[in-house]
Amino acid sequence: MAQTNGFMAAALDEARAAGERGEVPIGAVxxxxxxxxxxxxxxxxxxNDITAHAEILAIRRAAAAIGDERLTGADLYVTLEPCTMCxxxxxxxxIRRLYYGAEDPKGGGVDNGVRFYAQPTCHxxxxxxxxxxxxSSADLLKRFFQSRR
Amino acid sequence: MAQTNGFMAAALDEARAAGERGEVPIGAVxxxxxxxxxxxxxxxxxxNDITAHAEILAIRRAAAAIGDERLTGADLYVTLEPCTMCxxxxxxxxIRRLYYGAEDPKGGGVDNGVRFYAQPTCHxxxxxxxxxxxxSSADLLKRFFQSRR
Numbered sequence: 619m620a621q622t623n624g625f626m627a628a629a630l631d632e633a634r635a636a637g638e639r640g641e642v643p644i645g646a647v648x649x650x651x652x653x654x655x656x657x658x659x660x661x662x663x664x665x666n667d668i669t670a671h672a673e674i675l676a677i678r679r680a681a682a683a684i685g686d687e688r689l690t691g692a693d694l695y696v697t698l699e700p701c702t703m704c705x706x707x708x709x710x711x712x713i714r715r716l717y718y719g720a721e722d723p724k725g726g727g728v729d730n731g732v733r734f735y736a737q738p739t740c741h742x743x744x745x746x747x748x749x750x751x752x753x754s755s756a757d758l759l760k761r762f763f764q765s766r767r
Numbered sequence: 768m769a770q771t772n773g774f775m776a777a778a779l780d781e782a783r784a785a786g787e788r789g790e791v792p793i794g795a796v797x798x799x800x801x802x803x804x805x806x807x808x809x810x811x812x813x814x815n816d817i818t819a820h821a822e823i824l825a826i827r828r829a830a831a832a833i834g835d836e837r838l839t840g841a842d843l844y845v846t847l848e849p850c851t852m853c854x855x856x857x858x859x860x861x862i863r864r865l866y867y868g869a870e871d872p873k874g875g876g877v878d879n880g881v882r883f884y885a886q887p888t889c890h891x892x893x894x895x896x897x898x899x900x901x902x903s904s905a906d907l908l909k910r911f912f913q914s915r916r
Contacts, residue, residue, distance in 0.1 A: 739880030
Protein backbone atom coordinates (compact mmCIF):
# COMPACT_ATOMS: atom_id res chain seq x y z
CA MET A 619 0.00 0.00 0.00
CA ALA A 620 2.86 2.36 0.81
CA GLN A 621 4.29 1.62 -2.64
CA THR A 622 0.91 2.26 -4.25
CA ASN A 623 0.76 5.61 -2.49
CA GLY A 624 4.27 6.38 -3.73
CA PHE A 625 3.27 5.81 -7.34
CA MET A 626 0.18 7.99 -6.92
CA ALA A 627 2.44 10.65 -5.35
CA ALA A 628 4.53 10.53 -8.53
CA ALA A 629 1.36 10.98 -10.60
CA LEU A 630 0.40 13.94 -8.40
CA ASP A 631 3.86 15.46 -9.02
CA GLU A 632 3.14 15.23 -12.75
CA ALA A 633 -0.27 16.84 -12.18
CA ARG A 634 1.30 19.73 -10.24
CA ALA A 635 3.93 20.25 -12.94
CA ALA A 636 1.20 20.30 -15.59
CA GLY A 637 -0.70 22.97 -13.63
CA GLU A 638 2.45 25.09 -13.41
CA ARG A 639 2.70 24.93 -17.22
CA GLY A 640 -0.88 26.21 -17.52
CA GLU A 641 -2.28 22.79 -18.37
CA VAL A 642 -5.22 21.17 -16.57
CA PRO A 643 -3.41 19.53 -13.59
CA ILE A 644 -3.76 15.81 -14.23
CA GLY A 645 -0.83 13.40 -14.08
CA ALA A 646 -0.16 9.73 -14.70
CA VAL A 647 2.58 7.14 -14.38
CA UNK A 648 2.89 3.61 -15.78
CA UNK A 649 4.46 1.03 -13.49
CA UNK A 650 5.97 -2.24 -14.69
CA UNK A 651 7.78 -4.78 -12.51
CA UNK A 652 7.61 -2.42 -9.54
CA UNK A 653 9.23 0.55 -11.30
CA UNK A 654 7.91 3.65 -13.08
CA UNK A 655 8.53 3.23 -16.83
CA UNK A 656 6.71 6.36 -18.04
CA UNK A 657 5.42 9.63 -16.58
CA UNK A 658 3.23 12.33 -18.08
CA UNK A 659 1.15 15.33 -17.26
CA UNK A 660 -1.61 16.75 -19.39
CA UNK A 661 -0.09 18.50 -22.45
CA UNK A 662 -3.09 19.37 -24.58
CA UNK A 663 -2.16 23.07 -24.73
CA UNK A 664 1.56 22.66 -25.29
CA UNK A 665 1.11 20.04 -28.00
CA ASN A 666 -2.03 21.64 -29.46
CA ASP A 667 -3.54 18.16 -29.34
CA ILE A 668 -6.83 17.19 -27.70
CA THR A 669 -5.59 13.61 -27.38
CA ALA A 670 -2.59 14.61 -25.23
CA HIS A 671 -4.19 13.60 -21.93
CA ALA A 672 -1.78 12.37 -19.24
CA GLU A 673 -2.91 8.75 -19.61
CA ILE A 674 -2.51 8.69 -23.42
CA LEU A 675 0.97 10.21 -23.21
CA ALA A 676 2.02 7.87 -20.40
CA ILE A 677 0.78 4.83 -22.37
CA ARG A 678 2.57 5.97 -25.53
CA ARG A 679 5.79 6.63 -23.61
CA ALA A 680 5.57 3.30 -21.77
CA ALA A 681 5.07 1.43 -25.07
CA ALA A 682 8.15 3.17 -26.48
CA ALA A 683 10.17 2.40 -23.32
CA ILE A 684 9.11 -1.25 -23.16
CA GLY A 685 9.16 -1.80 -26.94
CA ASP A 686 5.68 -3.31 -27.01
CA GLU A 687 2.40 -1.56 -27.81
CA ARG A 688 0.65 -3.83 -25.30
CA LEU A 689 1.46 -3.10 -21.68
CA THR A 690 0.31 -6.47 -20.35
CA GLY A 691 1.16 -6.71 -16.65
CA ALA A 692 1.71 -2.97 -16.27
CA ASP A 693 -0.34 -0.73 -13.99
CA LEU A 694 -1.44 2.86 -14.56
CA TYR A 695 -1.79 5.49 -11.83
CA VAL A 696 -3.68 8.66 -12.71
CA THR A 697 -4.87 11.48 -10.51
CA LEU A 698 -8.38 11.76 -11.99
CA GLU A 699 -10.85 9.16 -13.23
CA PRO A 700 -10.03 8.61 -16.91
CA CYS A 701 -12.36 10.07 -19.54
CA THR A 702 -14.05 7.86 -22.13
CA MET A 703 -11.17 8.22 -24.61
CA CYS A 704 -8.54 7.31 -22.01
CA UNK A 705 -10.61 4.50 -20.48
CA UNK A 706 -10.72 2.84 -23.91
CA UNK A 707 -7.00 3.45 -24.55
CA UNK A 708 -6.19 1.83 -21.17
CA UNK A 709 -8.20 -1.20 -22.24
CA UNK A 710 -6.52 -1.41 -25.68
CA UNK A 711 -3.09 -1.20 -23.97
CA UNK A 712 -4.02 -4.21 -21.82
CA ILE A 713 -3.19 -2.37 -18.59
CA ARG A 714 -3.51 -4.81 -15.67
CA ARG A 715 -4.55 -2.45 -12.87
CA LEU A 716 -5.87 1.09 -12.99
CA TYR A 717 -5.46 3.24 -9.87
CA TYR A 718 -7.12 6.63 -9.97
CA GLY A 719 -7.50 9.50 -7.51
CA ALA A 720 -10.63 11.63 -7.69
CA GLU A 721 -13.84 10.59 -9.43
CA ASP A 722 -15.05 12.66 -12.37
CA PRO A 723 -18.85 12.51 -12.53
CA LYS A 724 -18.97 14.96 -15.47
CA GLY A 725 -16.30 13.52 -17.70
CA GLY A 726 -15.25 10.11 -16.35
CA GLY A 727 -15.79 6.93 -18.33
CA VAL A 728 -14.84 4.26 -15.77
CA ASP A 729 -17.20 4.54 -12.79
CA ASN A 730 -19.28 7.30 -14.39
CA GLY A 731 -20.62 8.01 -17.87
CA VAL A 732 -20.21 5.12 -20.28
CA ARG A 733 -18.60 2.82 -17.64
CA PHE A 734 -16.61 1.36 -20.50
CA TYR A 735 -15.16 -1.64 -18.67
CA ALA A 736 -18.66 -2.97 -17.96
CA GLN A 737 -19.68 -2.90 -21.65
CA PRO A 738 -19.82 -5.94 -23.96
CA THR A 739 -17.71 -4.00 -26.51
CA CYS A 740 -14.86 -3.75 -23.98
CA HIS A 741 -12.54 -6.68 -24.68
CA UNK A 742 -10.10 -6.16 -21.79
CA UNK A 743 -10.96 -4.58 -18.45
CA UNK A 744 -8.26 -3.63 -15.95
CA UNK A 745 -8.82 -4.10 -12.23
CA UNK A 746 -9.86 -0.67 -10.94
CA UNK A 747 -8.87 0.91 -7.60
CA UNK A 748 -10.32 4.36 -6.96
CA UNK A 749 -9.85 7.07 -4.37
CA UNK A 750 -6.08 6.92 -3.75
CA UNK A 751 -4.91 10.48 -3.19
CA UNK A 752 -8.31 11.79 -4.20
CA UNK A 753 -8.23 14.83 -1.89
CA SER A 754 -4.88 16.05 -3.24
CA SER A 755 -6.03 15.45 -6.80
CA ALA A 756 -9.36 17.22 -6.37
CA ASP A 757 -7.71 20.16 -4.55
CA LEU A 758 -5.23 20.65 -7.39
CA LEU A 759 -8.03 20.78 -9.96
CA LYS A 760 -10.23 23.03 -7.79
CA ARG A 761 -7.43 25.57 -7.22
CA PHE A 762 -6.52 25.53 -10.91
CA PHE A 763 -10.04 26.30 -12.11
CA GLN A 764 -10.60 28.89 -9.34
CA SER A 765 -7.42 30.73 -10.36
CA ARG A 766 -8.66 30.93 -13.96
CA ARG A 767 -11.93 32.67 -13.16
CA MET B 768 -23.10 14.16 -52.41
CA ALA B 769 -20.48 13.55 -55.10
CA GLN B 770 -18.02 15.55 -53.00
CA THR B 771 -18.88 13.51 -49.91
CA ASN B 772 -18.18 10.34 -51.87
CA GLY B 773 -14.87 11.80 -53.03
CA PHE B 774 -13.76 12.42 -49.46
CA MET B 775 -14.75 8.90 -48.44
CA ALA B 776 -12.82 7.62 -51.49
CA ALA B 777 -9.75 9.43 -50.11
CA ALA B 778 -10.30 7.77 -46.73
CA LEU B 779 -10.59 4.40 -48.51
CA ASP B 780 -7.27 5.09 -50.26
CA GLU B 781 -5.71 5.60 -46.83
CA ALA B 782 -7.30 2.35 -45.62
CA ARG B 783 -5.89 0.43 -48.62
CA ALA B 784 -2.42 1.91 -48.07
CA ALA B 785 -2.59 0.92 -44.40
CA GLY B 786 -3.48 -2.66 -45.36
CA GLU B 787 -0.52 -2.78 -47.76
CA ARG B 788 1.74 -1.81 -44.84
CA GLY B 789 0.37 -4.71 -42.79
CA GLU B 790 -1.85 -2.46 -40.66
CA VAL B 791 -5.57 -3.03 -40.13
CA PRO B 792 -7.00 -1.27 -43.22
CA ILE B 793 -8.85 1.73 -41.82
CA GLY B 794 -8.39 5.25 -43.16
CA ALA B 795 -9.58 8.76 -42.34
CA VAL B 796 -9.44 12.29 -43.68
CA UNK B 797 -10.33 15.62 -42.08
CA UNK B 798 -12.02 18.17 -44.32
CA UNK B 799 -12.15 21.88 -43.60
CA UNK B 800 -13.61 24.52 -45.90
CA UNK B 801 -14.16 21.94 -48.63
CA UNK B 802 -10.57 20.68 -48.69
CA UNK B 803 -8.72 17.77 -47.12
CA UNK B 804 -6.41 19.13 -44.41
CA UNK B 805 -5.20 15.81 -42.99
CA UNK B 806 -5.09 12.15 -44.03
CA UNK B 807 -4.16 9.06 -42.07
CA UNK B 808 -4.31 5.30 -42.11
CA UNK B 809 -4.05 3.07 -39.11
CA UNK B 810 -0.42 3.02 -37.84
CA UNK B 811 -0.61 1.09 -34.58
CA UNK B 812 2.01 -1.44 -35.70
CA UNK B 813 4.45 0.98 -37.31
CA UNK B 814 4.31 3.41 -34.40
CA ASN B 815 4.05 0.71 -31.73
CA ASP B 816 1.18 2.75 -30.32
CA ILE B 817 -2.32 1.47 -29.57
CA THR B 818 -3.65 5.03 -29.85
CA ALA B 819 -2.47 5.40 -33.47
CA HIS B 820 -5.89 4.76 -35.01
CA ALA B 821 -6.57 6.55 -38.29
CA GLU B 822 -9.01 9.01 -36.66
CA ILE B 823 -6.60 9.98 -33.85
CA LEU B 824 -3.73 10.55 -36.29
CA ALA B 825 -5.95 12.51 -38.69
CA ILE B 826 -7.22 14.73 -35.85
CA ARG B 827 -3.68 15.35 -34.56
CA ARG B 828 -2.43 16.15 -38.06
CA ALA B 829 -5.39 18.43 -38.76
CA ALA B 830 -4.81 20.33 -35.49
CA ALA B 831 -1.16 20.78 -36.45
CA ALA B 832 -2.11 21.93 -39.98
CA ILE B 833 -4.82 24.34 -38.81
CA GLY B 834 -2.93 25.52 -35.72
CA ASP B 835 -5.86 24.93 -33.40
CA GLU B 836 -6.52 21.89 -31.22
CA ARG B 837 -10.24 22.35 -31.80
CA LEU B 838 -11.41 21.50 -35.29
CA THR B 839 -14.69 23.41 -35.05
CA GLY B 840 -16.41 23.36 -38.44
CA ALA B 841 -14.28 20.51 -39.77
CA ASP B 842 -15.66 17.14 -40.84
CA LEU B 843 -14.12 13.70 -40.44
CA TYR B 844 -14.51 10.84 -42.92
CA VAL B 845 -13.49 7.39 -41.74
CA THR B 846 -13.98 4.01 -43.36
CA LEU B 847 -15.16 2.19 -40.21
CA GLU B 848 -17.39 3.24 -37.32
CA PRO B 849 -15.06 4.82 -34.73
CA CYS B 850 -14.23 2.86 -31.58
CA THR B 851 -14.99 4.28 -28.12
CA MET B 852 -11.57 5.98 -27.87
CA CYS B 853 -11.91 7.65 -31.26
CA UNK B 854 -15.57 8.57 -30.77
CA UNK B 855 -14.56 10.53 -27.66
CA UNK B 856 -11.56 12.13 -29.40
CA UNK B 857 -13.83 13.26 -32.26
CA UNK B 858 -16.10 14.89 -29.67
CA UNK B 859 -13.18 16.60 -27.87
CA UNK B 860 -11.92 17.93 -31.22
CA UNK B 861 -15.35 19.51 -31.84
CA ILE B 862 -15.68 17.83 -35.24
CA ARG B 863 -18.87 19.11 -36.92
CA ARG B 864 -19.86 16.11 -39.01
CA LEU B 865 -18.72 12.50 -38.83
CA TYR B 866 -19.12 10.37 -41.95
CA TYR B 867 -18.27 6.71 -41.58
CA GLY B 868 -18.39 3.66 -43.87
CA ALA B 869 -19.10 0.28 -42.32
CA GLU B 870 -20.66 -0.24 -38.91
CA ASP B 871 -18.61 -2.06 -36.25
CA PRO B 872 -20.97 -3.93 -33.93
CA LYS B 873 -18.06 -5.48 -31.98
CA GLY B 874 -15.89 -2.42 -31.44
CA GLY B 875 -17.82 0.68 -32.48
CA GLY B 876 -18.73 3.40 -29.99
CA VAL B 877 -21.02 5.62 -32.08
CA ASP B 878 -24.06 3.57 -33.16
CA ASN B 879 -22.96 0.48 -31.22
CA GLY B 880 -21.44 -0.18 -27.80
CA VAL B 881 -21.33 2.89 -25.56
CA ARG B 882 -23.09 5.14 -28.16
CA PHE B 883 -20.97 7.95 -26.75
CA TYR B 884 -22.72 10.85 -28.47
CA ALA B 885 -26.02 9.93 -26.79
CA GLN B 886 -24.51 10.02 -23.27
CA PRO B 887 -24.89 12.91 -20.77
CA THR B 888 -21.08 12.92 -20.31
CA CYS B 889 -20.62 13.75 -24.00
CA HIS B 890 -20.36 17.53 -24.23
CA UNK B 891 -20.18 17.86 -28.03
CA UNK B 892 -21.79 15.48 -30.48
CA UNK B 893 -21.06 15.68 -34.21
CA UNK B 894 -23.77 15.06 -36.78
CA UNK B 895 -23.31 11.44 -37.86
CA UNK B 896 -23.78 10.04 -41.38
CA UNK B 897 -23.21 6.30 -41.72
CA UNK B 898 -22.95 3.83 -44.58
CA UNK B 899 -21.04 5.84 -47.20
CA UNK B 900 -18.72 3.42 -48.98
CA UNK B 901 -19.56 0.71 -46.47
CA UNK B 902 -19.20 -2.18 -48.93
CA SER B 903 -15.70 -1.15 -49.99
CA SER B 904 -14.70 -0.59 -46.37
CA ALA B 905 -16.08 -3.92 -45.15
CA ASP B 906 -14.53 -5.79 -48.11
CA LEU B 907 -11.09 -4.35 -47.34
CA LEU B 908 -11.30 -5.46 -43.71
CA LYS B 909 -12.70 -8.88 -44.60
CA ARG B 910 -9.95 -9.59 -47.15
CA PHE B 911 -7.29 -8.39 -44.71
CA PHE B 912 -8.40 -10.67 -41.89
CA GLN B 913 -8.96 -13.63 -44.26
CA SER B 914 -5.41 -13.28 -45.61
CA ARG B 915 -4.02 -13.46 -42.08
CA ARG B 916 -5.59 -16.78 -41.19
